[in-house]
Amino acid sequence: MAAGSGSSDRSLEDTATWAVAIVCAIFVVISVVIEHGIQSLGKWFQKREKKAMFEALEKIKAELMLLGFISLLLTVGTKYVAQICVPEKLGNKWLPCEKDLKMLDDDKGKGGHRKLFTYAAQEMVWRRSLAAGTDNYTYCTDQGKVPLISYSGIHQLHIFIFVLAVMHVFYSAILVALGHAKMKKWKAWELETSSLEYQFTNDPARFRFAHQTSFVRRHAGIYSTPALKWIVAFFRQFFGSISKVDYITIRNGFINAHFAPNTKFDFHKYIKRSMQDDYKSVLGISIPLWFFAIIFLFFNIYRWHTLAWISLIPLIIILLVGTKLELVIIEMAQQIQDRATVVRGAPLVEPTNNFFWFNRPQWILFLIHFTLFQNAYQMAYFLWKWYEFGITTCFHEKLYAVMIRVFLGVGLQILCSYITFPLYTLVTQVSFELFNAHSMHE
Incomplete structure (x- = not known):
């Protein structure tokens, strides 16, 4: 033995x-x-002159480097942190898992899942290896205290940081891939603007009643009631978000506002560059997001159900943002109808920041960034807990609730990447402020 x-x-x-x-x-x-x-x-x-995408990649590299520095500091400081001792009464306050329940889970030892006592025994070998034959791992125990964080706790924190980095990069890749997939659909609409049928339909010499245009018929009328507008906008983000007539109308309004009439302009190419500029804002982990991660770890206390209610934050944010963006399109149609009874040629929307919250469209981008990080963080936390403690421990008291949060997070990521984020890029082209920002990167 x-x-x-x-x-x-x-x-x-x-x-x-x-x-x-x-x-x-x-x-x-x-x-x-x-x-x-x-x-x-x-x-x-x-080589492909994708400056914005290159800068976004640099942000991901900087994020990986930062996480590497954090991991390195944890490695170097393991011995010193583990020797910071606190009274046992203080060390047993605000635990993420109740001690009695933890003992019960150990005794159950269901097949296929690692028991915590067994895990602790295995980790003791790792502790002794770190101690290099010394008794440093009993430093606090000999004083009748407990370590601020034990050797094994720091090791587990290492793993969590690694999982978080992998999941955030993976979710960022999903955002980019699905965003470009959405762009391919819009490219076909852009090509149609060169056809004779399109030029005939949008002949500048042609007059029509505003309410007879396809764009106004789709978004105005009965939807003018405030409460009904919000309901329609909420469901439209799931069904029929951004039709061809929406894309064409926003395109025409953008060209009319910034270029000479009848200018041949590749709006799809500009939108693609704008989305690549937006990637720089939603990729990477900013200081406010790090602050949120620390707050979550701080309040992840047993029976507070922090993970349950905090998982509702990205759900509420992404649904609210998607509804607001769809509502902006409805307000564009209402603007056309209120401005004139008869329109000449194609219906045009006028660029303005007044459609957005506090006249700041870039705030929506921050909310999308927050949602992306939140989804990656929750998935990383789930996978880390599963790997370290099993899926049926006191950390995951109800398996069905855990699986609901996991599938909800995956669904929100797809919704955000394929619908909400491209929708933001297109709709905000009616903003003067973001047009100037994107133009500086041309």
Whole structure:
């Protein structure tokens, strides 16, 4: 028994050099491949003159570097943090899992799930390895206190940071991929603007009643009632968000406001560049988002159900943002109808910031950024808890509630990436402020 224990926690002095070299080589090769892949992607963006996408990639690299520094500091400071001792009474306050319930979970030991006592026993070997034969891991216990964070706790925090980084990069990739998929659908509409049928339908010499135009018929009329407008806008983000007539009308209004009439302008290409500029704002983890992550960890207390109610935040935000953006389109149609009874040629919308909350369309982008991080954070937290403690522990008291939150988070990510974010990019083209911002990057 002792021999087995000694062989499992031996140091590098007692480890074969070929084993050390192989493990080191594997990690080096994986790191080099990832770095080379990122550099190749950056060179491809530069070659294709995708400046905004290259800057977005740089933000992701900066995020990974920051998380790497955090991990490095945790590694270097493990010994010193674990030797910060606090009274046991204070250390047992505000626990994420009730101690009695934790003991019960250990006793159950359901098949297929790691028991916490077994996990603790395995981690003790890791602690002793870190201690390098010393008794540092009992430093606080010998004083009748408990460590601020134990060796194994810091190790688990390491894993959480890694999972968070992977999930945020993965969710960012989903946002980019689905956003570009939506753009391909709009490209077909842009090509139609060069057809003879389109030019005949939007002949500048043609007069029509405003309420007879396709755009006004789709969004005005009975929808002029405030309460009904919000209801219609809420459901339209799921069914029929951004039709061809919406795209064409916003396109015509944009060209008429910023260029000479009948100018041949590739609006789809401009929208694509605008979306790439927006990627720089929604990718990466900003200081306010780090603050939120810390607040969540602070208030993740047993029976407070923090994870349950905080999962409602991205749901409320993304539905509210999607509804507001659809409502902006309805207000555009109402503006056309109120401005003139008869329109000449294509119906035009006038760029203004008044459609948006506090006349600040960029605030919507921050809410989308927050939702992206929130979804990635919740998924990372779920996967980390599952990996470290199993799926049926006191951290996940009701499995069905956990699975609902997981599927809800995935659904919200798809909704945000494929509908809400592209919708924001298109609708905000009626904003003078964002037009000037995007023009500086041309």
